[in-house]
Amino acid sequence: MMKKRLLIFLISFLSFSALAEQTVTTENAWLREAPPTVKVWAAYMTLKNPTDQDMVLIDADSPAFENLMFHKTEIIDGIAKMHHADHIVIPAHSSFEFKPGEYHIMLMGRKIPLKEGDEVKLTLIFKNLERQEITAVVKKSSNENMQ
Amino acid sequence: MDPASKSKRLFPILLAIIGLVVGVLLSLIINKPGQIARTDVTIPGLLWPNPKPITPFQLIDQNGKPFNLENLKGQWSLLFFGYTHCPDVCPTTMTLMNSIVNELSAENKPVPQVIFITVDPERDTQKQLADYVAYFNPSFQGLTGSEEAIAALTKQIGVLSMKIPDKNSTNASDYLMDHSASILFIGPEARLIGIFSAPHDKTDIKQRYLAMVDFINHQS
Ligand SMILES: [Cu+2]
Numbered sequence: 001m002m003k004k005r006l007l008i009f010l011i012s013f014l015s016f017s018a019l020a021e022q023t024v025t026t027e028n029a030w031l032r033e034a035p036p037t038v039k040v041w042a043a044y045m046t047l048k049n050p051t052d053q054d055m056v057l058i059d060a061d062s063p064a065f066e067n068l069m070f071h072k073t074e075i076i077d078g079i080a081k082m083h084h085a086d087h088i089v090i091p092a093h094s095s096f097e098f099k100p101g102e103y104h105i106m107l108m109g110r111k112i113p114l115k116e117g118d119e120v121k122l123t124l125i126f127k128n129l130e131r132q133e134i135t136a137v138v139k140k141s142s143n144e145n146m147q
Numbered sequence: 148m149d150p151a152s153k154s155k156r157l158f159p160i161l162l163a164i165i166g167l168v169v170g171v172l173l174s175l176i177i178n179k180p181g182q183i184a185r186t187d188v189t190i191p192g193l194l195w196p197n198p199k200p201i202t203p204f205q206l207i208d209q210n211g212k213p214f215n216l217e218n219l220k221g222q223w224s225l226l227f228f229g230y231t232h233c234p235d236v237c238p239t240t241m242t243l244m245n246s247i248v249n250e251l252s253a254e255n256k257p258v259p260q261v262i263f264i265t266v267d268p269e270r271d272t273q274k275q276l277a278d279y280v281a282y283f284n285p286s287f288q289g290l291t292g293s294e295e296a297i298a299a300l301t302k303q304i305g306v307l308s309m310k311i312p313d314k315n316s317t318n319a320s321d322y323l324m325d326h327s328a329s330i331l332f333i334g335p336e337a338r339l340i341g342i343f344s345a346p347h348d349k350t351d352i353k354q355r356y357l358a359m360v361d362f363i364n365h366q367s
Contacts, residue, residue: 032238035231035282037275042234073235075345079307080236080328084314100239101346107234108321141242
């Protein structure tokens with residue numbers, strides 16, 4: 001009897017902790033502050049996937065901007081290009097980084113004034129239809145946070 | 148062995164030693180210290196011995212004043228071509244150039260004028276540029292002009308740009324620009340002296356800039 005209870009307890013504990021970890025987490029989400037007249041911004045963050053399955057980011061949304069998309073900056077023969085990425089794969093037990101000069105979330109059509117220190121809500125939409133609300137902080141770009 | 152043949156054998160050695168001493172002394176007298184190693188200088192990105200003289204062009208700065216070839220003469224200049232609707236590469240490069248000029252100024256080194264030239268005159272008005280460059284550094288200059296006027300400068304120094312319509316937007320004013328990501332270095336005689344290609348590293352560019360300034364100062 002004791003044994004059975006303990007087993008049930010263990011199973012529920014394990015499945016609960018598994019559930020609690022069963023999703024992507026974001027770290028250090030930030031938007032690069034741009035001059036006041038600029039309406040096209042970029043956001044950066046690290047996405048961690050502790051699950052056994054690849055997670056696929058298919059869309060993003062923000063009340064502060066009209067349109068969001070995933071871009072990759074590439075420099076080919078000295079020319080800087082931004083390529084549209086349809087989706088972003090965060091491999092199982094791995095992570096994905098949006099960072100300056102590489103992948104970024106392109107935010108077009110800023111609707112409200114934003115400055116350093118402001119917080120911006122972003123919704124990340126995954127292929128499994130999971131939606132995540134996250135908060136990104138507006139930061140000034142410096143050489144420190146661009147490494 | 149008689150003394151005569153001994154001195155005969157020593158003579159060439161003595162001559163060689165004298166020659167060496169004279170040579171070293173002469174080289175010390177003729178060359179100023181900084182010039183000794185100048186013949187084999189290699190600075191990545193330095194366009195030597197063929198710097199490119201810039202030919203006349205006519206643009207407008209962020210205050211509406213004309214900016215032409217004369218504005219490049221008599222000082223060091225860093226040129227970067229981009230557009231203000233560019234959220235990643237352009238602000239990264241502008242921030243980097245701001246750090247470089249701040250460090251150079253703090254170290255009492257020659258500070259270049261920094262010039263941002265739009266490849267997107269359609270959206271980058273004089274006002275837009277004024278706000279943009281001042282955001283990064285109040286001393287930075289922003290240039291615009293007609294497409295032809297900008298091309299008159301970009302063509303001669305190999306800077307490319309291309310308008311890319313945004314397939315995901317219905318708004319015709321949402322387009323991207325592919326553009327050269329290099330920082331161009333112009334010397335006081337309005338010649339293109341060096342090209343720093345992307346990806347940019349602050350310390351690396353600063354060191355190469357200083358090496359190029361030093362190199363050019365020792366020519367002529
Ligand atoms: Cu982009």
